[in-house]
Amino acid sequence: MLDYDKEAGAYDVSRGGEPRAAAAAGAVLGLIPADTGRLLDVACGTGIVTRRLAAARPGLRVTGVDLTYGMARMAAGRLPGAIALADSRALPFPDGTFDAVTSVWLLHLLDEPDDVRTVVAECARVLRPGGVYVTTVDKAAAHDVGSDIDAVLAPRPRRPARDEPRLVESYAAAHRLHPAGRAGFPGRGQGRSPRRTAADLRRGWFTMLPPGEPLTEGFAARLEALPDQELPRADPVFSVRAFRKAG
Numbered sequence: 078m079l080d081y082d083k084e085a086g087a088y089d090v091s092r093g094g095e096p097r098a099a100a101a102a103g104a105v106l107g108l109i110p111a112d113t114g115r116l117l118d119v120a121c122g123t124g125i126v127t128r129r130l131a132a133a134r135p136g137l138r139v140t141g142v143d144l145t146y147g148m149a150r151m152a153a154g155r156l157p158g159a160i161a162l163a164d165s166r167a168l169p170f171p172d173g174t175f176d177a178v179t180s181v182w183l184l185h186l187l188d189e190p191d192d193v194r195t196v197v198a199e200c201a202r203v204l205r206p207g208g209v210y211v212t213t214v215d216k217a218a219a220h221d222v223g224s225d226i227d228a229v230l231a232p233r234p235r236r237p238a239r240d241e242p243r244l245v246e247s248y249a250a251a252h253r254l255h256p257a258g259r260a261g262f263p264g265r266g267q268g269r270s271p272r273r274t275a276a277d278l279r280r281g282w283f284t285m286l287p288p289g290e291p292l293t294e295g296f297a298a299r300l301e302a303l304p305d306q307e308l309p310r311a312d313p314v315f316s317v318r319a320f321r322k323a324g
Contacts, residue, residue, distance in 0.1 A: 095125070096265035101315070102129035104262035105179055108211050108319035113137060113176045119165045119200060120144070120183035124152025130179070131156060140175075142168065166195045173205040181317075184240035185216040193239045194248045201252035206324040210254055214242045214316050219264065224310035226269050229299045234285040234292075242318065254320035261314050268309035275300040 105126070109116070114137070121127040121141030131139040141156060142163035143149040153160040163169050165183060178200045187193050200210050217238055221227050238244075246256065275297040279288050286293040 098125040098129055100262040100265055101126045101181055104260040104317050105211050106133055107260055108258045109177045109209055115175045116177040117175045119180040121152050122148045124155040126181055128155040168199045168203050170203045172202050174203045176208045178204050178210045180212045182213055187239050197248040198252050201254050204322050206322055208322050210320045214240045214245050214318050219313040219315045222311040225303055226274055236285055249320045253323040257321035258319040260317045264313040268312045270307050270309045271300045271303040272306040
């Protein structure tokens, strides 16, 4: 997994920046009722999406939490007084505090199914009855756009998708969270080029391919043999699901 303290300063630039944040915030806001008063953004990262959620609706009171100091510091610069350090598996808020809870690009990072269950349970706990939980799902699948890069990487070892939609729906249902909508948005600026993907392999961004291993180097060499080394392929399209908490 990435060292998010180390990556915080360059994270937004390497992840599509403001255009991607705008697309993500738009999709999330489309699933949150207009009369929402308090929103918690769990694993808010640098706050680039969180800030847009707050700015889009002046009456919305937004709080962000993140486990990593470097990320939380960046977010606090964007939303002073609204960011806290916290583990998403043990949120520091009373039951039923928020009208909406969001977790964008979080569940796929968790190593164990029990961690995903715990995070969903915590999001449900701090959500009031009738409130809405919105989360991205199936992130890894979004990056498979059918390109020549995907063809090269197809045989690579993969870990199970912890944010597979069926699993997330089952965890949500266990805490009285019922499907309430879905959306998609493009990861603007995140289309992979062969050269960048090979570099990402060697940086350890693919969790089952450790840097320096012969298997990793074999995939990198095949990527470097592709044409149009600097040309980004299609942007991924991310999936978002909404769940409403039963009254």
